[in-house]
Amino acid sequence: MPKRSRLRAAAVTATAVLLASALAACSDDDTKDVDLTAQKLGWKDCPAPSEAEGGGDAPSPLPGGAKWQCATMKAPLDWADTKGDTIDIALIRAKTSGDQSKRIGSLIFNFGGPGGSGVTTLPAFGTDYDTLRTRYDLVSFDPRGVGRSAGVRCENNQQLDAYFQQDATPDDSAERTEYLDNVKDFNAACEKNSDRVLPHVRTTDAARDMDLMREVLGDDKLYYFGISYGTELGGVYAHLFPKRVGRAVFDAVVDPTQNSEQGSLGQAEGFQLALDNFAEDCVSKTEDCPVGDSAQNVKDRIAKLLKDLDGKPIPGIFPRELTQTAATSGIAQSLYSQDFWEYLTEGLEQAYDGNGQVLMLLADSMNGRNQNGEYSNLAAANISINCADDKPRYTTDYVLERLPEFRAASPLFGDYLAWSMVSCTDWAVPGAADHPDVSANGSAPVLVVGNTGDPATPYEGARKMVTALGKGVGVELTYEGQGHGAYDSKNKCVRSAVDGYLLNGRIPKAGTVCS
Numbered sequence: 001m002p003k004r005s006r007l008r009a010a011a012v013t014a015t016a017v018l019l020a021s022a023l024a025a026c027s028d029d030d031t032k033d034v035d036l037t038a039q040k041l042g043w044k045d046c047p048a049p050s051e052a053e054g055g056g057d058a059p060s061p062l063p064g065g066a067k068w069q070c071a072t073m074k075a076p077l078d079w080a081d082t083k084g085d086t087i088d089i090a091l092i093r094a095k096t097s098g099d100q101s102k103r104i105g106s107l108i109f110n111f112g113g114p115g116g117s118g119v120t121t122l123p124a125f126g127t128d129y130d131t132l133r134t135r136y137d138l139v140s141f142d143p144r145g146v147g148r149s150a151g152v153r154c155e156n157n158q159q160l161d162a163y164f165q166q167d168a169t170p171d172d173s174a175e176r177t178e179y180l181d182n183v184k185d186f187n188a189a190c191e192k193n194s195d196r197v198l199p200h201v202r203t204t205d206a207a208r209d210m211d212l213m214r215e216v217l218g219d220d221k222l223y224y225f226g227i228s229y230g231t232e233l234g235g236v237y238a239h240l241f242p243k244r245v246g247r248a249v250f251d252a253v254v255d256p257t258q259n260s261e262q263g264s265l266g267q268a269e270g271f272q273l274a275l276d277n278f279a280e281d282c283v284s285k286t287e288d289c290p291v292g293d294s295a296q297n298v299k300d301r302i303a304k305l306l307k308d309l310d311g312k313p314i315p316g317i318f319p320r321e322l323t324q325t326a327a328t329s330g331i332a333q334s335l336y337s338q339d340f341w342e343y344l345t346e347g348l349e350q351a352y353d354g355n356g357q358v359l360m361l362l363a364d365s366m367n368g369r370n371q372n373g374e375y376s377n378l379a380a381a382n383i384s385i386n387c388a389d390d391k392p393r394y395t396t397d398y399v400l401e402r403l404p405e406f407r408a409a410s411p412l413f414g415d416y417l418a419w420s421m422v423s424c425t426d427w428a429v430p431g432a433a434d435h436p437d438v439s440a441n442g443s444a445p446v447l448v449v450g451n452t453g454d455p456a457t458p459y460e461g462a463r464k465m466v467t468a469l470g471k472g473v474g475v476e477l478t479y480e481g482q483g484h485g486a487y488d489s490k491n492k493c494v495r496s497a498v499d500g501y502l503l504n505g506r507i508p509k510a511g512t513v514c515s
Contacts, residue, residue, distance in 0.1 A: 036074055036086070037215045046070040046092060049120045052377040053090075053147035055370060059123035062094055063130070068123050069093050073216055075144070075209045078200055087197075089209055090148035091141045092119045094126060098134035105219040105246070107136035107502065108210060110143065112228025112252070114203070115381035117147040128488055131499050136223065143233075144209060145201035146381045152197055154190040154380040157373055161320065164367050167310070168325040169415040176396060179419065184426045190384060191428040198429045201381070202388045203436060207237040211244065221246030221444075223502070227485055228252045228457055234446070235438030235465060238473070242443035247502050251449045252485035255461030256468045259434045260390040260424070261402070264417045265409055266458050271417075272410035274335040274455035275299065277482055278344060291348045302331065303412060305351055314356045317364075322356025328416050330362035335455045338482040387424035391431035394421040438468045445507050447498065448474045451489075453482035475507050480515040 046068045048058045059068040070092050077085040096103050107129075111121045118140030129138055142149040155163060163186055170176040190198065210233070214222045223246045226234035231250035238245050258266060279298035282289040292298030306324050313321035320326075334344035340362075347358035364370075368378030399418050406414035424431065440446075446469060450462025459478075466474030479486035479494050486494045493514030500506040 034074075036076070036082070036212060039074055039216055041071040041073060041091065041216060043069040043071045043093065046119075046123075049117070050148050051374065052151040052153075053117040053120045053142065054368070054376045055374065056120075059092075059120075059126075062126055062133075064097065066094055066097060068126075069095070070119065072148075073141075073209075073213060075212055077150075077196075079205055079208045087144060087150040088148065089141055089144065089213070090119050091139060091213070092122055093137050093139045094122075094133060095137050096133055096135060097130070102135055103137075104135045104503075105137070105221070105223050106139045106214075106217045107132055107223045107225055108213065109138065109140040109225045110227065110230030110233050111140070112226075112230050113146070113378065113382055114143065114229045114233075114385040115146055115378045117142050117376070117378075119147060125488065128490075131495075132225075132502055135503050137217075139213075139217065141209075141213065143201075143206045143381075143385075145197060145384050147377065150197050151377045152190060152201065152380040152384045153193040153377060154383075155186055157375055159186075159189070160367070160369070160375045160379065161373070164329070164363070164369075165320065165323050165326060167323070168328075168419055169310075170419065171310075180396065180422065180425075183422055186383075187423075187426045187428070190380060194380075194384070195428065198384055198388065201385050202432050203233055203236050203385065204240065204432070206233055206385075207240055210237055211241050214244065219246070220244075222248070224248040225502070226250050227487075229254060231448075231457075231465065232256060232436055232438070235440070235469065236436050238440035238443045238446065238469065239436075239438050242440040245440070245443040245446070247444065247505065248446045249449065249487075249498050249502060250446060250462075250465060251487050251498075252454055252457045253448055253450055253462040253465045254457050255464045256436050256438045257464050258461075260386070260392050261394065261421055264421055265406060266461070267456060268406050268410040268414050268417045270455040270458040271332055271335055271413045273458075274453060274482070275302075275331070275410075275412060277453055278335065278341050281338075281341065282345065291345055291352070299412070301352070302348065305348070306412070314351065314354050316356040316360035320360065322351065322360050322363075325416070326363040327351065327356065327359050328413065329366045330359035332413065332455075333362040333366040336484040383423055387427040387431060388429050389432055389436070390424060391434050393425050393427075393431070395425065396422065438465065439470050440473050441470045443469070443473045445475050445501075446473055447477060447501050447507060449477045449479060449486045449494065449498065451479045451481050451483065451486045453480075454484055456484045475510045476512075477508055478511075478513045480513065486514075 061067050073089040074086045075089050076082045077087050119142050122140035145152045170179045232254040279295040309324040313323045316322035334340040368376035406418035448462050448466050450459045452459045466476045497508040
């Protein structure tokens with residue numbers, strides 16, 4: 001789920017109920033004097049994912065029979081008080097399939113969000129990284145505030161159903177009051193249920209957790225693969241610990257120079273570009289496009305659908321109706337991958353006939369809701385981490401002033417993303433900074449992969465990340481494709497470049513283009 005809005009990175013697909021207690025992972029006082037760098041991880045077969053991680057079955061063995069193993073690492077609740085209380089950080093790994101004598105170390109993944117569970121996501125995509133497993137143990141984790149790692153808890157399932165159905169693009173003062181009241185209620189629930197954790201879920205805290213993880217895993221350097229928000233986390237790590245960076249890849253790159261408003265505006269442009277590309281693709285096929293006669297007609301019909309839903313929702317998944325907000329979320333979700341475009345076409349066809357089921361399913365995936373009506377803590381963690389990171393707090397008057405620019409960037413997504421800026425207005429914890437510091441003088445090279453058709457982390461962010469990392473650190477690779485991210489597109493050129501660097505240390509020439 002992109003970093004700075006409710007349109008979160010779809011590469012992370014947690015779908016389950018809220019965590020029972022945000023503080024359940026806090027340890028007893030008898031660990032306070034223990035050297036956390038000396039702790040031993042008790043790896044064992046993984047259980048089924050917790051409710052906050054998305055639920056479901058325990059991860060299946062990899063091809064060849066290798067099993068996923070899970071462990072818990074202790075980390076300080078407050079990195080300013082390393083002798084104080086600790087929290088549990090949930091980890092997962094698959095041991096290297098190759099010759100142990102050629103093993104490099106552990107390759108740590110963060111798949112984005114923020115708020116996505118790495119413990120559930122890595123097994124879901126594990127076979128995509130088979131080549132990398134020849135020289136690495138594949139490792140991921142639930143960052144603090146997520147899943148089993150002191151997961152933030154806010155509203156319950158019934159409240160979240162209402163929250164995600166609300167009118168998130170208010171048109172008049174009455175609608176604005178109702179929307180702002182709903183945001184205040186959500187934020188108050190987070191403070192009530194998770195107040196002890198909220199001050200300690202910043203990206204800088206997660207980066208320090210990763211450095212502890214590196215040491216506990218036995219590696220002198222951090223080997224890292226960050227996707228979407230994971231690129232920001234990796235950049236912050238490189239800033240804090242530049243000499244400890246080994247080989248790192250950033251894919252689907254967050255622009256580290258933007259504040260939350262600029263990030264939301266960039267996403268408006270990115271999702272509009274993806275919608276334009278979807279519409280052009282639909283009408284360019286040899287068969288008739290079922291949702292429009294021309295690219296402009298495709299977009300006009302979608303705009304009319306959303307306008308109609310604002311006044312009159314249609315049946316979705318009983319007993320819920322497909323509202324304008326839910327439909328917008330579903331459309332956005334389908335733009336994260338070109339593979340999802342067929343579902344968007346199907347969903348639009350249904351919706352034009354008065355059936356909102358497919359778009360509702362897509363919206364549920366965006367929001368972390370499973371078919372049993374249970375939510376993961378994806379939304380709670382996403383907002384908590386964003387609001388702890390981002391210093392700006394925006395007023396209703398400011399959003400109204402900025403709406404014309406957002407609408408110019410995207411007639412479809414502009415209002416939605418503009419109003420998302422008030423998500424942190426009443427947050428209990430002050431934001432840390434306008435934008436992250438990722439300057440990393442002295443770091444080993446970082447391969448930065450940008451996708452020209454990425455809706456959630458627009459392509460321009462890759463160049464900005466390269467510049468911000470500093471001279472001689474960031475090396476840019478361009479993928480001329482569609483969707484969020486590049487490596488999982490399975491493009492041979494991208495995979496060859498990424499694998500070549502991570503496995504053999506061969507950094508591609510800066511400016512390499514894959515198409």
